Amino acid sequence: MTNWDRFLDSFFNARVAAEYLPKIVEGFWLTILLAGCIILAGVAAGLALAVLRSLGIRPLNWLIIFVVDLFRALPPLVVIALLYFGLPAAGLSLSGFAAAWLSLSLVLMAFTEEIFWAGITAVPKGQWEAARSTGLGFFPTFSLVVLPQALRMVVPPLTNRTIAITKGTALASVVAVPEILGAAQAGVSFSFNPTPLTLGAIAYLVLFLPVVILGRWVETRFAWKR
Amino acid sequence: MPKATGPIVEARGIHKHFGALHVLKGVDLAVHERELVFVIGPSGSGKSTLLRCLNRLEEPSGGAITVDGIDILDRRTDINKARQRIGMVFQAFNLYPHMTALGNVALALRKVQGLPRAMAEDKARRALERVHLADRAGHYPGQLSGGQQQRVAIARAIALEPRVMLFDEPTSALDPELVGGVLAAMRELRESGMTMVVVSHEMGFARAAADRVVFMDGGRIVEEGQPEAIFGNPQQERTRAFIGQISRH
Ligand SMILES: Nc1ncnc2c1ncn2[C@@H]1O[C@H](COP(=O)(O)OP(=O)(O)OP(=O)(O)O)[C@@H](O)[C@H]1O
Numbered sequence: 001m002t003n004w005d006r007f008l009d010s011f012f013n014a015r016v017a018a019e020y021l022p023k024i025v026e027g028f029w030l031t032i033l034l035a036g037c038i039i040l041a042g043v044a045a046g047l048a049l050a051v052l053r054s055l056g057i058r059p060l061n062w063l064i065i066f067v068v069d070l071f072r073a074l075p076p077l078v079v080i081a082l083l084y085f086g087l088p089a090a091g092l093s094l095s096g097f098a099a100a101w102l103s104l105s106l107v108l109m110a111f112t113e114e115i116f117w118a119g120i121t122a123v124p125k126g127q128w129e130a131a132r133s134t135g136l137g138f139f140p141t142f143s144l145v146v147l148p149q150a151l152r153m154v155v156p157p158l159t160n161r162t163i164a165i166t167k168g169t170a171l172a173s174v175v176a177v178p179e180i181l182g183a184a185q186a187g188v189s190f191s192f193n194p195t196p197l198t199l200g201a202i203a204y205l206v207l208f209l210p211v212v213i214l215g216r217w218v219e220t221r222f223a224w225k226r
Numbered sequence: 227m228p229k230a231t232g233p234i235v236e237a238r239g240i241h242k243h244f245g246a247l248h249v250l251k252g253v254d255l256a257v258h259e260r261e262l263v264f265v266i267g268p269s270g271s272g273k274s275t276l277l278r279c280l281n282r283l284e285e286p287s288g289g290a291i292t293v294d295g296i297d298i299l300d301r302r303t304d305i306n307k308a309r310q311r312i313g314m315v316f317q318a319f320n321l322y323p324h325m326t327a328l329g330n331v332a333l334a335l336r337k338v339q340g341l342p343r344a345m346a347e348d349k350a351r352r353a354l355e356r357v358h359l360a361d362r363a364g365h366y367p368g369q370l371s372g373g374q375q376q377r378v379a380i381a382r383a384i385a386l387e388p389r390v391m392l393f394d395e396p397t398s399a400l401d402p403e404l405v406g407g408v409l410a411a412m413r414e415l416r417e418s419g420m421t422m423v424v425v426s427h428e429m430g431f432a433r434a435a436a437d438r439v440v441f442m443d444g445g446r447i448v449e450e451g452q453p454e455a456i457f458g459n460p461q462q463e464r465t466r467a468f469i470g471q472i473s474r475h
C-alpha cells in the first residue's frame with residue numbers, strides 16, 4: 001500500500017463511510033435542533049436583558065453586567081462541564097443535551113445582550129427627543145422608534161456572533177450528545193478508522209457554509225444609509 | 227379650559243444648572259397668541275436649553291412655565307399630553323430613518339392621539355401637503371434632501387395641531403440652497419396664525435417675519451424688541467457686538 005492509498009483508506013474509506021453515514025445524518029439533525037434551541041433562547045434572553053438594562057435601574061444593571069461579563073469570560077466548555085458534571089453534586093442533573101443547550105444559550109445571551117445594548121445606545125439621542133416631543137411615552141418611543149433602529153444596526157454583528165456560538169454545539173460531544181462531532185467520534189472508535197470524522201467535517205460544511213454566506217449577504221443588505 | 231387671554235407661553239425666572247454649570251440665570255419669556263418670537267445669541271448662551279425647558283425635554287432647576295394654561299413643571303401634569311400642544315423642530319431634523327415621511331408624521335397621531343391608521347394617515351397627508359411634500363409621502367428620510375427632511379419634521383409637529391411651535395436652529399444644518407424652502411414653510415405656518423418661538427440667526431427672516439427679537443447672552447435675556455430696533459439700533463453693548471458679528475457673514 002502506498003502512502004496515498006493509506007491516506008485514502010483512512011479518511012475516505014467507502015465501506016466505513018456507508019456504515020456510519022446514517023449516524024452522521026442523525027447527528028446532523030441533532031446539531032440543527034441544538035443550534036436552533038440555542039439561538040432562540042440565547043437571542044431572546046439577550047434581547048430581554050438589553051431591554052431591561054435600558055430601563056436604567058442601577059442595581060439591576062449591575063447584576064446584568066455581572067452576569068454578562070461572567071459568561072463572556074468563561075470558556076463555553078467550562079460552562080458546559082460545570083453544568084453537566086457540577087450540578088449533579090447539587091442534586092440537580094441535566095442531560096447532556098440540556099446542559100449543552102443551557103450553557104451555550106447563556107453564553108450567546110451574554111454576547112447578544114452586549115450587541116443589542118450597543119445598538120440601543122448607538123441610536124442618537126435626537127431620536128428619543130423627537131419622539132418624546134410629540135407626546136410619545138418612554139415605552140412607545142423605545143419599542144417603535146429606538147428598538148427597530150437598534151435591531152437593524154446589530155444584525156451583522158449578531159449574525160456573526162450567533163454563527164460563532166452555534167459552532168460551539170460541537171462541544172456537546174464532550175457530554176455525550178451524539179451531534180455531528182459526537183457521532184463521528186463514536187464512529188471512529190468503533191471502526192478504528194477516521195473516515196467518520198471526514199463525514200462529520202463535510203456535514204459541518206453543509207450546515208454552516210450556507211449560514212456563513214447568508215451572514216455575508218445580511219451584512220451587505222443591512223449596511224445602513226441614513 | 228385654557229384661558230383665551232394672556233400669553234400662550236409664559237416662563238418666569240427660569241434657572242437651569244448642569245452640575246456646576248449655571249446655564250439659565252433667571253429667564254422670563256412670554257409669548258402671545260400668533261406671535262413669532264425670535265431668539266438670538268452667541269453659542270452657549272442657553273438658547274437651546276431655554277427652548278427645551280419649555281416642553282420639559284430639559285428639567286429647569288427653578289422657575290415656572292405655563293403653556294396654554296398648563297403648568298408644565300407640575301409633577302401632576304401629564305407631560306405627554308401637554309407636549310402634543312407644543313411642536314418642536316430640531317436642528318438635526320431627527321426624522322425616524324426606518325419610517326417613510328408619512329409614517330413619521332402619522333406615528334404620534336396613531337400612538338398618542340389613538341387615531342385609527344387610515345385617519346392618521348389622512349391627517350398626516352394633509353400635514354405633508356402644508357409643507358408641499360405630499361408627493362414624497364412614501365419616501366424614507368434617506369431619500370430626501372435635508373430641506374425636505376426638515377419640512378417633514380415640521381409636518382410631523384403641526385399634524386398634532388399644537389398651540390405653539392418651537393424651532394431650534396431649523397436651517398443651520400442645511401446647505402444654503404435648501405434654506406429657502408424651509409423658511410417658506412415656516413412663513414406659511416406663521417401666516418396661518420401659528421404661535422412660534424424660533425432660535426435662529428436668519429436675520430432676513432427675522433426682519434420679515436418676527437414680531438419680537440430676544441437677545442440672550444450668558445444665560446440671561448439681555449435685550450428684546452422689534453426686529454428693526456434690535457438689528458438696527460441695539461441699546462446694549464453686548465447686543466451691538468453680537469449683531470455686528472453676525473451681520474458680517
Ligand atoms: N446636557 C447637558 N449637559 C451639560 N451641559 C450642557 C448640556 N446641554 C447644554 N449644556 C451646556 O449649557 C450651555 C448652553 O447650551 P445651549 O445648547 O443651550 O446653548 P445655545 O445657546 O443653544 O448654543 P448654540 O448656539 O451653540 O446652539 C453650554 O455651555 C452647553 O455646553
Ligand SMILES: [Mg+2]
Pocket residue numbers: 273274275394395
Ligand atoms: Mg443651540
